[in-house]
Amino acid sequence: MGDAKTDLLQGTLDLIVLRLLRSGPANGWDITQSIQVISKGALEINYGSVYPALRRVEARGFVKAEWGTSDNNRRARYYELTAAGRKQLATEREAWDRFSTALGLILDAG
Secondary structure, eight states, X not given: OOOTTTOOOHHHHHHXXXXXXXXXXXXXXXXXHHXXXXXXXXXXXXXXXXXXXXXXHHHTTSEEEEEEEOTTSOEEEEEEEOHHHHHHHHHHHHHHHHHHHHHHHHHHOO
16 A cells, blocks of 8 residues: 555546635646645645646646746746536535545444
8 A cells, every 4th residue: 555645546636626726726836735735744746746637627628727927926827617627526526525435434344
């Protein structure tokens, strides 16, 4: 079994990205930092993983991207959740809740 800091299923990262974008537009750096802060360091996602996740959800129409200027005056792509992305987030959240409940039942059995 792997380490929670390094092993993160692709679909799970996509779900995390969608959830973080629910709060408003963000660039890849902001998303990566938010993951570390919110998870209290339990999830250390590198930038090389976040950007492919952003491209995947953008290709599926769940986010849209625009170029802007970051806080340190650098050009950055900002991603924003679309209506389809909000719907997908709700669907994936329901599936995650069912999975986590089932896993909890299995782990607590016997």
